[in-house]
Amino acid sequence: MRTLLKLTWVEIxxxxxxxITVIFTLALPLIFLFVMGGVFGNEPSxxxxxxxxxxxxxxxxxxxxxxxVMMAIGTVAxxxxxxxYRERGVxxxxxxxxxxxxxxxxxxxxxxxxIAVTGSIxxxxxxxxxxxxxxxxxxxxxxxxxxxxxxxxxCFGFFLGAVLPSTRSAQGVGLILxxxxxxxxxxxxxPEVMSGGMQFIGEITPLHWVIYMLxxxxxxxxWHTNASLITAGITVVSAGLAARFFRWE
Numbered sequence: 001m002r003t004l005l006k007l008t009w010v011e012i013x014x015x016x017x018x019x020i021t022v023i024f025t026l027a028l029p030l031i032f033l034f035v036m037g038g039v040f041g042n043e044p045s046x047x048x049x050x051x052x053x054x055x056x057x058x059x060x061x062x063x064x065x066x067x068x069v070m071m072a073i074g075t076v077a078x079x080x081x082x083x084x085y086r087e088r089g090v091x092x093x094x095x096x097x098x099x100x101x102x103x104x105x106x107x108x109x110x111x112x113x114x115i116a117v118t119g120s121i122x123x124x125x126x127x128x129x130x131x132x133x134x135x136x137x138x139x140x141x142x143x144x145x146x147x148x149x150x151x152x153x154x155c156f157g158f159f160l161g162a163v164l165p166s167t168r169s170a171q172g173v174g175l176i177l178x179x180x181x182x183x184x185x186x187x188x189x190x191p192e193v194m195s196g197g198m199q200f201i202g203e204i205t206p207l208h209w210v211i212y213m214l215x216x217x218x219x220x221x222x223w224h225t226n227a228s229l230i231t232a233g234i235t236v237v238s239a240g241l242a243a244r245f246f247r248w249e
């Protein structure tokens with residue numbers, strides 16, 4: 001436990017020193033929040049009743065941007081960090097120092113979850129202060145959805161970090177996945193305004209299901225069982241593949 005806590009503290013300090021991860025996990029979701037809020041506000045029009053699930057645009061987007069923070073961790077922050085560690089021989093030195101793989105991945109999990117919570121708190125504070133959205137109807141269910149969504153993207157990030165061989169490849173693949181998921185997964189245009197092909201691509205992204213899982217308790221709908229089962233399935237598969245392909249060097 002002492003080793004895990006020391007590694008976690010070191011990883012927190014390293015995260016603060018990495019501008020690309022700070023930008024994608026903390027800054028970009030806030031920028032998108034202000035851009036979408038500045039364009040659409042939070043007063044539902046007649047068209048919004050259909051495309052925004054019957055609520056104002058910012059009520060729709062607030063929980064979606066929780067998912068955006070998680071996705072940034074799973075597609076950019078974690079893969080780049082793990083691939084960089086392997087490329088620079090850090091993982092090899094961890095292994096030589098008798099660090100277990102669970103200590104290394106456990107510290108990454110704790111830091112990633114802390115970042116997800118921090119980013120979501122920033123979105124909540126700024127969103128409520130500027131756009132006055134409705135508060136979550138079912139906060140306990142929202143917390144459960146948040147934990148499952150965060151764990152899903154953390155495991156997805158471990159999988160990408162395990163299979164991508166270098167920092168450059170992790171950055172390239174991660175950025176492509178980030179923008180595809182952001183635009184088509186539900187954090188950008190609502191699925192109802194996209195073509196059938198774009199909707200299909202959006203539905204095969206983890207973000208699509210995580211957003212539905214987060215939106216339902218926020219907006220007062222029933223727990224989205226299908227979304228939670230699919231998210232759990234992605235989590236299990238990603239964790240299994242990460243364990244299978246993880247290598248120290």
